[in-house]
Amino acid sequence: MPGTATSAASRTATSAATRTRVPAAPARALGAAAERLEGLDKVTGAARYATELAHTPPDCAYAWPVPATVASGRVTAVDTAAALALPGTLAVLTPDTAPRLGEPDDPNLAVLQHHTVPHRGWYVALAVAETLPDARAAAAAVHVTYAAEPHDVTLTPDHPGAYEPQEANGGHPARRERGDAAAAFAAAPVHVDATYRIPPLHNHPMEPHAAYARWDGDHLTVYDSSQGAGPVHAVLARLFGLRRDQVTVVSQHVGGGFGSKGTPRPHVVLAAMAARHTGRPVKLALPRGHLAAVVGHRAPTLHRVRLGAERDGTLTSVSHEVTTHTSRIREFVEQAAVPARVMYASPHSLTTHRAVPLDVPTPSWMRAPGEAPGMYALESAMDELAGALGLDPVELRVRNDPATDPDSGLPFSSRHLVECLREGARLFGWADRDPRPAVRREGTLLTGTGVAAATYPVLLSPSTATVTALHDGGYAVAVNATDIGTGARTVLAQIAADALGVALDSVRIDIGSTRLPRAPLAGGSSGTASWGWAVHAACTRLTERLARHAGPLPVEGLTASADTTEEAGRTPPFARHAFGAHFAEVQVDTVTGEVRVRRLLGVYAAGRILNPRTARSQFIGGMTMGLGMALTEHSTMDPAFGDFAEHDLASYHVPSHADVPSAPDIDAYWVEEEDPHLNPMGSKGIGEIGIVGTPAAIGNAVHHATGIRFRELPLTPDRVLPALA
Template sequence: MMAATPAAATPAAATPAAAPPATGAIGVPLARIEAREKVTGAARYAYEHQPDEVAYATAVPATIARGRISALDAAAAMEVPGVLAVLWHATAPRLQPVADGELAVLQSGRVAYRGQFVALVVAETLEAAREAERLVAIGYEPEEHDSLLREDHPGLYAPETVNPSFPAATSDGDVEAGLRAAAVAIDKTYRTPALHNNAMEPHATVALWDGDDLTCWDSNQGAPAHRATLAQVFGLDPARVRVISPHVGGGFGSKGSPRPQLVLAALAARVVARPVKLAVTRRQMWAVTGYRTPTIQRLRLGADAEGRLTAIAHDVVEQTSTVREFAEQTAVATRMMYAAPNRSTSHRLVALDVPTPSWMRAPGECPGMFALESAVDELAIAAGIDPIELRVRNEPEVDPHSGHRFSSRGLIACLREGAERFGWAGRDPAPGVRREGCRLVGTGVAASTYPVYRRGAQAFARAEPGGGFTVGVGAADIGTGARTALTQIAADALGAGVDEVRVELGDSALPRAPVAGGSAGTASWGTAVVKACRALRERLDGEHGGVVPPDGLRADADSEQDVADQEPMARHAFGAQFAEVKVDLDTGETEVSRLLGVFGVGRIVNPRTARSQLVGGMTMGMGMALLEESVLDPQFGDYVNHDLAGYHVACNADVRDIQAHWIDEEDPHLNPMGSKGIGEIGIVGTAAAIANAVHHATGIRVRELPIRLDDLLWAEAADGS
């Protein structure tokens, strides 16, 4: 199952040197290199750094959803012993404007959403800061707010592009004609709620100024990118700014771009002339650290009598804030999933008085594929065709949108292998007919996909005089196992053992590298690391006879050109997700008794951490299907269930039999490792597989997530028992 052929590292066209003898480091289930540090507490996270004289800040959130701050009385707050400063827009130093308006903290009295940071308290202790925070008296001029997404909202508009730079709408052929010609058609609307990333480690920063040199220990998905923005905000030469993030407790996209606390900590440290630490509280994470927009998605599918699609139309309504436009690319995956002569997609946004949505694990694909893959299931039922067979019949030869050929496309192989492993054969498609005691049992399937991205990066590799190698890259390990995977990749390229290689990452002083995002980390960083390691090996062997010179030897690499030169192709990972659910007839409770995913994700660098990524994504997808929902109260314009008691993420007891598998997939068009990203595909399609299984169990089609027992209480066994 796992690729057992490490020698088959597929040399990308642009790799400079011939591959050295493989050491077998790639494909081995190496345990996390920093595992011991993490479980013993020795690994320090951002907030745990404790510079001398450090002061503590807390941010004050707005309690109106729209309006202006008319006054602020800090007198009572300043009387709390130990309080050093209270900052707001009238007193805070000016910052340079940057593209993300969320970073213009304390720069204006405008309140754009409830929970926006409008003041900051700095004190000798966290306790004093929190007490003073409570005493800051803010006068508001509230305005009427509008925070509820509706498909008929008069403010809906078509954005120019959707994240990151896709066209907002596409149209090929004539969808209406395709639907008219169809033997079977469906026209349904699906809804997904606002979802919050909720990484275990909240966003946190410790900022320290030394003259005009700024150092920040920060929790993020990419220290170099955070440094660049921070330098801009403070009008500094980036060389004077350093961001250090060796260990990060998750991000799921919410730490891919700087958050207000990074700027606020640095700003406060400058004002009080001391180091300052600031953490976003769990509750504040519902307002200031991004989330997945709610979506309203209309799907129209038409097919001929054999189930071949004649038309696909996917039209999306979603929200953004008035601070910054974020347009989730919800319908983009639909453009390349299935063949059909007539296809169209569109996105419309409305800017509401709400927090700014942003990236959350598989933005676009995750909510979009819930709708598409639910609709495909509905179409299969309407056409009387097995849902796997229907997908197979609509497999495109080339990317229907771009016309490019696929570098590899494992969807059918994943569906077939998943069907075999899951025991799909002989499935009775009739809904609501299988009983097990007081529960109805059903199974469902859905396709999964995620694009294969790669960005340019820099890295160095150094042979140390005392033996061993050091590899540096400004990468981030947000709990994914990146440090471990890069060690394996470097060892493989150096022809060395993994215990001879030390990887440095999580520091903007290291060679510039892109953020851990878009499932592109390993591919992007790995390309530069391999290039640096091979160059080092070549010089070491060619110029030094394999003997490390007394001062060591270093090679640097930049993969920018290699990435730019890659052949245009459709590069995507695919997968198939299978779910079995049991729904209680009396209570509507749904148990996902089995969840099985098979993925075509190229070559697996580390099966242990890969399995964690895939199973983690699937578990989060299960949470999306059944549990997770940020509940907006239109009276206040905020998400009211803003803690982990009110917002349910899946817990151990929810997860029964869960399995992630992968097919052998050799794709020579990706990167030197032959790998595809695995951080996000696991969450894509899971919710549809579960919703499809719930329908198969109960006959009830739930088109609005999460599926709650409220929806299923009215289930009746169709077998009359």
């Protein structure tokens, strides 16, 4: 192992599992592998994204922002004369001339409201012109003068500016202590004490952040590429001093977000501002080169993990201490030590976060914030511990699986990590694995396999929805959900079909607009549960009303609504998390230091899987992003200039198709999990857990291949090759 025989065996297992996974004749919509409802529209170009042609009236203008070229300081003057003299220029908004806005909760949205430059790339002006090239040329002609200040953009573990915040992202306490982790660590017969580093990472969805804004009198209409039209709506109303009914936000199709479109970003404010200032509809699609600085990033994290164990592998002490950066204007602390609180039983534990405010853009959400970097460190350390113990890494995790949540003491609503590990080991052919590192050589290639666990919390927000029984026998579901490519639209229709007891094709679903019933954003892997609960409740109510209804339907049909504020607000006395196990096989080229993934397997316990087709896509998509985090993706902060050096997709290396194994060498499975403590569908979120264990599984496989423990990502040749020498 690994060899062709093993691969063949795992493929056989693959087909068997595939057969059992998809019901042969789905009597019900939920659990069926329904195709995306908008799939044909997307591949034929009929689906319209925020700034696509369908929204372009003849008088549409275009905006192009001007980024600051200093990392710290103040704008002292903006000379717009040359820009205004260019043909086609309509206006140049500056901190002196831009419309005044209300105070935003997020200081990043106070665009052109003051003269302070908190980081390089901060917008200091906005050119508006007749055409996109005119706008770009006008922006280039704006001359900005600064009073620059010295800047500091370099995160170090002993930075004097480090502080311990009250909370990390997600409302988690920055520090949790149980027992005496230091004393238990010192007393433990077997130790791991290791530091890990993860660089800044960027979401880079395929569709950039883009908005179209139009004012009709005092009514603002915005088409925005966003994960939630609702939050955009609320922020725009506040900033522009409008009643909620004076703002409409539409996010019908969104070309990815990965967290970076979770809350409003500066582009949508600028578009609305430019439209108001010029009296013209305005489109603003951020250029790729700006994204690194203005829409958020995963902050770099420095980890110290200390594990103490008995000789049989029983953990006695778990410490995970994280240092990260945040910006000067908004605290965002990647909650990377949080997953260590729930993963393993240990009587003694310490988990802390420290943040260093620097002259950098404000970090934000990126797929599995906290879990993705935190589990890379923790699961790498677990692999190191398995090596120190001479214990199989699957077995080590099984031995430390807790009966109750170690942090809260609550019982788990369901926890099937052990089943994921066992099933994954079976599918992957783990039993045949020779644990010795650096003994599998095929020519110049070293091969190895690795495992890591994954977790992601169950989150939920209140939502509303309505459903109407129509005269033609169809049902119209309305909810301001957002489908950012996940398949949410399809799964919500499936939920409705089952709750109504009708076929999927009799359900019409309308999402992605604030004209629809209020609903939360697509984030925290909580969308389907949150929206779906409201859809389920509305459909259940309509079914009851229809049962009581006699005679023909009224002209307007029969409508039922639901609001889950009460249900979603209840906190059940359970720790609720999804779990998973990732297995990777890598080859390391000893000539070049190139690492390539040969096989990648994820097995998940995530409640009931509502649509195997879209779920598999989410899982494998997450694993692919984790592959990028492990091997190819990184952003480099330039200490001299204070910006990220990678300005395009030629330099920010998301995995290409050639980096990703093709099925069945990459695949996702799940174990059946019945959990009555979640929502009426019995589902847990699946959008993020796929990324969580993948980097550590790949890193552990690289160790198995080479015998070298790398503790900094990504594993590019500049890092790997010198260590192989």
